[in-house]
Amino acid sequence: MIVAGAFTGAFGFIAHNPGFLATKALELLELAGAALLVAAVVALPAGIVLGHLHRGSTVAIGSSIVGRALPSLVLIGVFLTVLGIGFVNNMAALAVLATGPMLTNAFEGIDRVEQDLVGAARGLGMTGWQVLTRIELPLALPLIFTGIRISAVTVVATAPIAAVAGGGGLGDVIVNQASYRLTGVLGASICVMALSAGVYLALVGVQRAVTPRGLRVTMVPEVQRGKESV
Amino acid sequence: MTRFASGPVIPNFGQGSSCVRGDHTFCWDWVRSHWSDTLAPALVQHLELVAIAIAIGFVIAFALALFTHRAHAFDQPIGVFSALLYTVPSLALFQLLVPFTGITTTTVEVALVAYTLVVLYPNISAGLRSPPPDVIEAARGMGLTPRQILWRVELPLAVPAIIAGLRIAVVSTISIATIAAFLLPKGLGYPIFVALGAPTPFKTEIYSAGALAIGLALVCDTLLLLLRRILVPWASPRVA
Numbered sequence: 495m496i497v498a499g500a501f502t503g504a505f506g507f508i509a510h511n512p513g514f515l516a517t518k519a520l521e522l523l524e525l526a527g528a529a530l531l532v533a534a535v536v537a538l539p540a541g542i543v544l545g546h547l548h549r550g551s552t553v554a555i556g557s558s559i560v561g562r563a564l565p566s567l568v569l570i571g572v573f574l575t576v577l578g579i580g581f582v583n584n585m586a587a588l589a590v591l592a593t594g595p596m597l598t599n600a601f602e603g604i605d606r607v608e609q610d611l612v613g614a615a616r617g618l619g620m621t622g623w624q625v626l627t628r629i630e631l632p633l634a635l636p637l638i639f640t641g642i643r644i645s646a647v648t649v650v651a652t653a654p655i656a657a658v659a660g661g662g663g664l665g666d667v668i669v670n671q672a673s674y675r676l677t678g679v680l681g682a683s684i685c686v687m688a689l690s691a692g693v694y695l696a697l698v699g700v701q702r703a704v705t706p707r708g709l710r711v712t713m714v715p716e717v718q719r720g721k722e723s724v
Numbered sequence: 725m726t727r728f729a730s731g732p733v734i735p736n737f738g739q740g741s742s743c744v745r746g747d748h749t750f751c752w753d754w755v756r757s758h759w760s761d762t763l764a765p766a767l768v769q770h771l772e773l774v775a776i777a778i779a780i781g782f783v784i785a786f787a788l789a790l791f792t793h794r795a796h797a798f799d800q801p802i803g804v805f806s807a808l809l810y811t812v813p814s815l816a817l818f819q820l821l822v823p824f825t826g827i828t829t830t831t832v833e834v835a836l837v838a839y840t841l842v843v844l845y846p847n848i849s850a851g852l853r854s855p856p857p858d859v860i861e862a863a864r865g866m867g868l869t870p871r872q873i874l875w876r877v878e879l880p881l882a883v884p885a886i887i888a889g890l891r892i893a894v895v896s897t898i899s900i901a902t903i904a905a906f907l908l909p910k911g912l913g914y915p916i917f918v919a920l921g922a923p924t925p926f927k928t929e930i931y932s933a934g935a936l937a938i939g940l941a942l943v944c945d946t947l948l949l950l951l952r953r954i955l956v957p958w959a960s961p962r963v964a
Contacts, residue, residue, distance in 0.1 A: 500823035563941040565899040568934035575927045651813035683816035694811040
């Protein structure tokens with residue numbers, strides 16, 4: 495009874511405050527998007543170059559292992575003390591979380607391209623750049639996208655926690671039960687859940703669309719990598 | 725922040741050393757004087773939250789993997805379910821469980837166990853299915869029953885995959901357990917949560933609790949690596 499009442503109240507809260515929740519969701523997506531962009535600009539080129547050179551596997555693979563051991567709350571706290579309260583500290587903390595999966599997957603995607611194919615391409619007279627852009631990158635695309643997807647879901651799922659460090663967004667509602675009551679907290683939690691599931695499904699769709707037809711196989715969710723420090 | 729506003733305000737500005745009052749980068753004297761009343765209890769609680777979650781999660785995941793070992797019909801639904809569970813933010817999951825189990829340790833454990841299942845089940849299941857068909861054929865040829873094949877062939881060969889899953893599960897559970905502080909005054913997340921809620925976030929508290937959480941993860945990971953080396957010394961020495 496109480497359970498049903500709580501969730502009815504939560505959906506009531508969502509129904510009565512769609513504009514407010516949409517604004518908060520947009521705030522969250524802004525923070526998550528900025529963090530993801532920063533991480534992508536750093537991690538993807540680094541992973542691709544290291545994979546192409548077959549160097550630095552320790553760093554590339556270690557980064558997501560270390561990333562998993564870094565609790566998001568600790569990162570957010572540490573960046574708050576270094577960068578002060580606001581947008582930048584949270585963006586930096588989330589960007590660090592997003593780096594690991596993208597770096598590892600970009601590296602492994604390129605590094606694991608069959609060496610016969612690379613050898614054949616070289617035999618045809620392709621330069622290193624051509625091998626990278628015409629052979630390795632297209633073949634690595636599914637794995638690179640897996641990395642982007644894991645990072646994106648991680649960042650969106652972690653962003654609500656940033657509310658304790660001035661991150662705003664839907665997390666503001668979740669951590670403020672005094673103002674929004676349990677119904678508001680539950681309503682915002684449902685929104686956060688829907689948001690990250692939506693991001694996941696959307697990226698699975700994009701991943702399917704960008705995967706070269708010859709490489710399409712049944713999608714296996716990347717569950718074995720586990721939940722990346724959310 | 726809100727629920728715990730009445731909790732102890734740490735640091736007590738005005739009483740501590742000049743380092744604490746000035747909120748310098750790191751005050752060893754604060755760590756020393758608050759080890760026994762803040763950091764050590766938080767560490768023990770954290771370990772407790774994680775140990776219970778891993779133990780229950782492992783038992784459920786193992787039973788489930790044995791159950792679905794020969795029933796491939798369950799693979800698809802379980803895969804989809806865990807992929808979606810994987811996207812649920814921990815903060816939201818804790819809150820969404822509150823109407824069912826209240827603001828209790830049970831709520832936290834249910835969420836943590838759910839996350840461990842997402843990691844442990846696929847690893848155990850894949851591990852049990854990893855022996856090549858030749859090996860199974862040979863075992864059958866030697867007259868082993870399906871049950872004997874499971875316990876004497878498939879399970880020992882699955883140990884590296886199971887430990888790999890445990891490593892991921894333990895490290896990520898240690899990380900997620902810090903979020904429990906949003907619900908309960910428990911674990912290493914709580915000192916950080918309190919410090920962040922203070923008008924001036926107290927650096928030493930954030931750094932020391934954070935270092936303990938990361939250190940705990942690294943120690944547990946190393947212990948599991950050692951366990952693998954003892955149980956299956958033949959497994960490849962490749963890290964990760």
